[in-house]
Amino acid sequence: xxxxxxxxxxxxxxxxxxxxxxxxxxxxxxxxxxxxxxxxxxxxxxxxxxxxxxxxxxxxxxxxxxxxxxxxxxxxxxxxxxxxxxxxxxxxxxxxx
Numbered sequence: 001x002x003x004x005x006x007x008x009x010x011x012x013x014x015x016x017x018x019x020x021x022x023x024x025x026x027x028x029x030x031x032x033x034x035x036x037x038x039x040x041x042x043x044x045x046x047x048x049x050x051x052x053x054x055x056x057x058x059x060x061x062x063x064x065x066x067x068x069x070x071x072x073x074x075x076x077x078x079x080x081x082x083x084x085x086x087x088x089x090x091x092x093x094x095x096x097x
Contacts, residue, residue, distance in 0.1 A: 008076045015045060015084065016071040016095065022062035026051075033061050035072075035092075045082045047072050053087045061092075069095040 021036040031051035038044035049061055057064070071093045074084035086092060 009078060009082075010075065012073065012075050013084075014071050014073040016069070018067065018069045019047075019065045020067070022066045024060065024062045035061065035065050035070075041081075043081045045084075047086055047092070048079075048083050049086045056087075057089050065092065065094070071095060 015037075017037040019035045019037065021034075021039040021041055023034045023036075025032050025034070031054075033049040033054060034041065035047035035049070036044065037046065049057075054061065072084055072086065073091050073093075074086055077083055077085060084091070
């Protein structure tokens, strides 16, 4: 996924994989929710949902998407590593049951 960052920074992409690690950080600035495709997550691609966008989800994303195969569509940005900042549940599609 590191090459994804270098090649696609600022562009819209769809990434698929299984969410293997999640974390909701209500005490951190912006109260982010992280959905990770790799454990450990450092340096690997991740999905970020900011607190103002959590209310759009019918279930807490950190529980709902854990261990599910998903396709995530959005603009690639970078903070600690490559990420897509999700603002709507429509950006995440669960594949299979």
